[in-house]
Amino acid sequence: MPISDDEAKITLERLRYMPNTIRISIGGYGTFTRDQLINEVNNRSEIGATIIETQMSYVRSFKPKV
Amino acid sequence: MPADKFSFLITRPDFDDTTAYCLAWSGQLINEANDRGFAILDLRKEKATLEEFEGRMKLPAVIFVMLNGHGTLFTVEGDKGSMLLEYGKNEHLTKGKIIFARSRYSLEKLGGSCAQSGALGYVGYSRPFFFVLDSAQGAHPLNDELAKPCFIASNLVALSIIKGQAISEAVRKSREESEKLKAHWQTRPEIEAPLVASFISWNSNCLDFCGSPEAKLQY
Numbered sequence: 507m508p509i510s511d512d513e514a515k516i517t518l519e520r521l522r523y524m525p526n527t528i529r530i531s532i533g534g535y536g537t538f539t540r541d542q543l544i545n546e547v548n549n550r551s552e553i554g555a556t557i558i559e560t561q562m563s564y565v566r567s568f569k570p571k572v
Numbered sequence: 573m574p575a576d577k578f579s580f581l582i583t584r585p586d587f588d589d590t591t592a593y594c595l596a597w598s599g600q601l602i603n604e605a606n607d608r609g610f611a612i613l614d615l616r617k618e619k620a621t622l623e624e625f626e627g628r629m630k631l632p633a634v635i636f637v638m639l640n641g642h643g644t645l646f647t648v649e650g651d652k653g654s655m656l657l658e659y660g661k662n663e664h665l666t667k668g669k670i671i672f673a674r675s676r677y678s679l680e681k682l683g684g685s686c687a688q689s690g691a692l693g694y695v696g697y698s699r700p701f702f703f704v705l706d707s708a709q710g711a712h713p714l715n716d717e718l719a720k721p722c723f724i725a726s727n728l729v730a731l732s733i734i735k736g737q738a739i740s741e742a743v744r745k746s747r748e749e750s751e752k753l754k755a756h757w758q759t760r761p762e763i764e765a766p767l768v769a770s771f772i773s774w775n776s777n778c779l780d781f782c783g784s785p786e787a788k789l790q791y
Contacts, residue, residue, distance in 0.1 A: 520766065527707045528718075528764055529589070530771075533676030533700030534642030534649075537589040556700060563777065564770035 509550060509558050517547055517561040532556065578791050579633040580605040580734070581613040585620040585641050585651040589705060594640035594674055596713035597723040601638060601730045608734060610636075620650030625657075629665035635789050636670050638730050643675030646682055659685050666691035670739060670787060672730050676700040683782040693739040693787035695729055699778040702771035704764055718764055721753040721772050729779070733789060740785035750776035 524540045531537045535553050538546070546554035582602060584595040595616070602612055613628050615621075620641065628634060639656065641649045646659035657663065657673075659682045667690030673683070676697055683694035703722035713719060728749050732742035750772050757769035 523763070524767060525763055528767070529705040529707055530767070531590045531593065531701075531703050531705060531719075533590070533697075533702070534644070535700060537705065560702060560770055560774045564773050567773060 509555055513558050513562050514547055514550070514554075516565060517558045518544060520561050521547065521557075530557075577633055578610055578635050578789075579613050579628075579631065580610040580636050580638070581615070581628050581634045582638045583615045583620045583625065583640055583650055583656060584617070585649070586617045587652050591641065593703065593705070593713040593716070593719055593723070597719075597727060598638065598640055599714075600727055601734065604731055605636075605734050610734070615650070618651050620656065621654050622650070622656055625650060626662060626665060629662075629669075632668075634669060635791065636733060637666070637672070639671065639673040639675055641675050643673065643678040643682075645677045645680065648673050648675045648678050648682065657682065657686075663689040663691070666694070668692060670695075670733055670789060672696065672733060674701060674726055679778075679780055679782065687783040691783060693781055693783035695733075695739050695743060695779070695781040697775065697778045698780060699774070701726070701778070702774055704768050704771060706764075718762075718768055721757060721768060722775055725750040725753055725772060725776060726779075736789055736791070738786045738788045739781045739783065743779055743781055746779060747776050 521544050528540050529537050585591045586595045615624050639648045648657045650656040663686045666686040670692045671694045673696040679696035679698045683696050686694045704718040706716045706718045725746050728746045729742045732745050754769045754772045757765050
């Protein structure tokens, strides 16, 4: 699924809010710092796309069900 | 039960942060299986190789297998990228067993193939398994409060299966626990809490099973 600029911006804001000491394990992709993930999102890499997907899935879970 | 007839095979490679955390958090599962009388076959660190794995998988006493390790759509790996279970290669070894793979992606292709090859059930993740690490706790995975909720929810799958519950029930319980943990972390004051909550939710959404929903350990 294509990633919109808005989705990337929302994800970047969520990541920038995190402390720089944080590390995130993403299965076999490895472990990443906050700044490494920000780069992945900016580059729209496979890892960046996956982290965007996790954050948008979570944000959308707050959308009221009709 | 004639406990000594039944074995729990677990693979626990340890060559990076992710596998080190999986190794540590699997200790609880080994203790529970041991308390229930299972023989424990622990392929730890450099023992998580294809030769060791296939040798144990051929034992009829092995009825439950937990795989910690990296993976792809078609594989689950052991020590430093060595293949353990691979689509089109050795799924037949899962016949009559229940598999739980804490490994990214393997559910659909590899899990489906194992179920078709006679595995009673295959529980796993359809996408990467995420967790947050607290750098200050790096050497002590069990003390890492940020990683803890993702492992509690994941471990509940294996604990439920060890206790004799059906794989569908094990997944349901894990999802239910994930909802509680997510709600808890949505109210925590830590700055990392929103990210932790998002990964609890993601992992839960990616958890599922192949095979009969009623598959359970017969002991």
